Amino acid sequence: MTHQHGTQLTGHVQLSLVIPVFNEAATIDLFIARITDVFKDETLIGLEMVFVNDGSTDTTLDLLLERQQTDSRLRIVDLSRNFGKEAALTAGLQTATGQVVVPIDVDLQDPPEVILEMIALWREGYEVVLGHRVSRKTDSWAKQTSANWFYRLHNKIAEQHLPENVGDFRLMDRCVVDALQTLPESRRFMKGLFAWVGFRTTHVNYERLERVAGASKFNGWRLWNFALEGITSFSTEPLRIWTYLGLFVSLISFSFAIFIILRTLISGVDLPGYASLMVAVTFLGGLQLIGIGVLGEYLGRTYIESKRRPVYLVRRVYDPKD
The missing domain is CATH 3.90.550.10 (Spore Coat Polysaccharide Biosynthesis Protein SpsA; Chain A)
Structure with missing residues (x-):
């Protein structure tokens, strides 16, 4: 049977x-x-x-x-x-x-x-x-x-x-x-x-x-x-995660910009130190490089698959x- x-x-x-x-x-x-x-x-x-x-x-x-x-x-x-x-x-x-x-x-x-x-x-x-x-x-x-x-x-x-x-x-x-x-x-x-x-x-x-x-x-x-x-x-979820992370960081940056403007209008011109500026630049630069790396990983897979070896x-x- x-x-x-x-x-x-x-x-x-x-x-x-x-x-x-x-x-x-x-x-x-x-x-x-x-x-x-x-x-x-x-x-x-x-x-x-x-x-x-x-x-x-x-x-x-x-x-x-x-x-x-x-x-x-x-x-x-x-x-x-x-x-x-x-x-x-x-x-x-x-x-x-x-x-x-x-x-x-x-x-x-x-x-x-x-x-x-x-x-x-x-x-x-x-x-x-x-x-x-x-x-x-x-x-x-x-x-x-x-x-x-x-x-x-x-x-x-x-x-x-x-x-x-x-x-x-x-x-x-x-x-x-x-x-x-x-x-x-x-x-x-x-x-x-x-x-x-x-x-x-x-x-x-x-x-x-x-x-x-x-x-x-x-x-x-x-x-x-x-x-x-x-x-x-x-999974394409890592690509989506970086979209949301980018939006989140942008919102924080926008909120901080509004805070600086309001503080300047109320308290006068303020010149903060370079340390905080460098931290922000390197942090955002790191995020961008990681995001490019994630994109590159998927793009590389597409490139390899397109060869049909x-x-x-x-x-x-x-x-x-x-």
Whole structure:
């Protein structure tokens, strides 16, 4: 029996894992071994592992090609350079062939065992099953705090809300993946796009673990730019905020001008010091520069999108049949 959206309520299911990798030679063998152990019953779940090599400079690609010789479940998409995780995810989703697709990091912070729970919920008719972290104890205090503030700010000013403490780790039905592939933007904030397409959604709770090996490729600066990308991708509210702020400052300036005129008429000519004048000039100059920066951020996005460049370029796709 089959659900109207393609969900199989019983029987065999074809699962594709989308795994972006960038200099992850230390984790690949551990990841494949864990996945093999979790999905050893091939009568219920047919597995495809789509590794997207995002311009690695270590032995990641060589190691993947070596493992593919003995494991036909591996497909390898080798990008022409490092395009970033969002582009790598896009490439993996466009390559995956499964009925259900799960993006997952190779560092095993997201336990593969949770996918079995996701598939059970998918069989009940859900088209998206989110992996919801019950805590962020594996993150530093700074990362926890910045993440909380980002979700609060984004969900306050953007029309499309992001589920809090949910990353890219989720199960998506084929119809959801097909819908994502119709979205044309070049600058892609995948968490926002995942939320934007909608569909019938539920979640499973899980505890995020420490990395099994290697180090995270995200630093504070990249996370800041990532947050900025997310806010400007799905909200024009920052532009509106600067309009209101400019109006507010103008009203204060106008009120102060009236105050000076009245005081001069009543008390005579008054020549205040330069300190207050410099503070006012630098304050207003700073506001103008920030406002120009916000405008520039949106104008830059428009400029990039107008070029219609592809999100990524593929050097080669290595299929096990090749």
